Amino acid sequence: MGEVHGLPLADYADNASPKPPFGLQEAPLSNILVTGAAGLLGGEICALLVAGGHRVTALVHTNRDIRANDGAPVPVAAIVAGDVSLERFGWNAAQFEGVAAEHDLLIHCAATVRFDLDEADYRAVNVEGTRHALALARAGGMAYLHIGTAYVCGTRDGTVREDDPLPEGGFANGYEASKAAGERLVRASGSKWAVARPSIVLGDSASGAIRQFDTTYAAFKLIAEGKVRAMPATPGATLDFVPIDHVARGVAAIAERMERAAGGTYHLVSGQPLAVTRFATAIGAYPHFSAPALVAPETFDPAALAPLERRLFRRIAGLYASYFQRDPRFDDTAFRTLTGRTCPPTGEAYIRRLIDHCIAVGFLPAG
Numbered sequence: 001m002g003e004v005h006g007l008p009l010a011d012y013a014d015n016a017s018p019k020p021p022f023g024l025q026e027a028p029l030s031n032i033l034v035t036g037a038a039g040l041l042g043g044e045i046c047a048l049l050v051a052g053g054h055r056v057t058a059l060v061h062t063n064r065d066i067r068a069n070d071g072a073p074v075p076v077a078a079i080v081a082g083d084v085s086l087e088r089f090g091w092n093a094a095q096f097e098g099v100a101a102e103h104d105l106l107i108h109c110a111a112t113v114r115f116d117l118d119e120a121d122y123r124a125v126n127v128e129g130t131r132h133a134l135a136l137a138r139a140g141g142m143a144y145l146h147i148g149t150a151y152v153c154g155t156r157d158g159t160v161r162e163d164d165p166l167p168e169g170g171f172a173n174g175y176e177a178s179k180a181a182g183e184r185l186v187r188a189s190g191s192k193w194a195v196a197r198p199s200i201v202l203g204d205s206a207s208g209a210i211r212q213f214d215t216t217y218a219a220f221k222l223i224a225e226g227k228v229r230a231m232p233a234t235p236g237a238t239l240d241f242v243p244i245d246h247v248a249r250g251v252a253a254i255a256e257r258m259e260r261a262a263g264g265t266y267h268l269v270s271g272q273p274l275a276v277t278r279f280a281t282a283i284g285a286y287p288h289f290s291a292p293a294l295v296a297p298e299t300f301d302p303a304a305l306a307p308l309e310r311r312l313f314r315r316i317a318g319l320y321a322s323y324f325q326r327d328p329r330f331d332d333t334a335f336r337t338l339t340g341r342t343c344p345p346t347g348e349a350y351i352r353r354l355i356d357h358c359i360a361v362g363f364l365p366a367g
Contacts, residue, residue: 036110100140208353
């Protein structure tokens with residue numbers, strides 16, 4: 001099928017799929033294309049789909065290493081190299097049409113989740129990347145499952161329902177705004193679509209394990225190690241931390257119910273928001289870590305911080321400060337009705353499992 005960016009467009013292998021472990025299979029065997037398959041969530045989704053008996057094609061940019069959250073390689077049927085920010089993913093017309101014709105469902109995981117990029121970068125990947133993925137789905141008559149974020153609600157508080165209208169503004173950062181813009185494209189596409197919206201994705205519910213540490217974990221590390229000692233926080237603010245296993249299993253469950261899921265939006269959330277004060281207490285329960293001082297936003301002055309702390313706050317921790325200042329309550333009724341799934345218990349016990357894993361693998365100091 002040719003090459004894209006110097007990499008084979010597809011590597012095919014006949015892989016025996018294990019027996020479906022979750023009882024999810026409602027749909028016949030599907031040919032599923034997953035964008036962003038080398039990413040943390042994309043790899044775990046691929047692992048579950050392969051285990052469920054589906055033929056999975058992994059679309060990657062340059063990294064061809066597809067792994068589950070536990071680090072195990074995923075025996076996908078094919079790997080396709082392409083750039084979602086480019087029209088036709090950078091492929092020629094024949095390659096584009098060939099990939100489109102081979103698949104029944106496109107799960108669009110590819111996105112940038114950083115909070116420190118320029119608007120042009122967000123637009124290229126999160127907006128134009130969605131536009132290009134939708135074009136591929138339309139070309140092949142594929143159903144389309146979009147991975148968004150629950151925080152397209154913006155900075156609002158209170159109950160956030162899955163069928164609430166998308167806001168036009170009020171976003172805390174370019175990431176949220178770009179994901180909302182991408183979701184608008186999905187809704188206007190005319191495709192058979194569904195949207196899955198995770199909240200703040202962290203480690204496994206049972207073990208706390210996570211394959212790679214980025215985004216939220218970088219800020220968490222600075223806080224725990226006392227390098228950022230204060231965060232602006234609003235009384236009553238909450239954080240919706242959701243385990244990666246619940247999100248990935250939720251996406252697989254929606255994918256296998258696309259006929260019923262089509263046209264719907266589904267929150268993949270904990271439904272158990274953790275008060276910011278309890279989050280701080282959970283960190284401070286470890287004697288060698290520092291619970292952050294929670295400061296009223298109107299009195300918090302980053303310029304008054306010590307020079308190193310000021311730089312770390314502005315470059316990393318401060319990017320997440322808005323999440324310490326709001327209290328969204330994500331309703332997931334539509335998701336639970338569709339799949340029968342609920343999130344495992346989280347709360348402070350879950351935070352301790354996350355911290356213990358970070359210590360066990362050396363991401364955080366043992367003492």
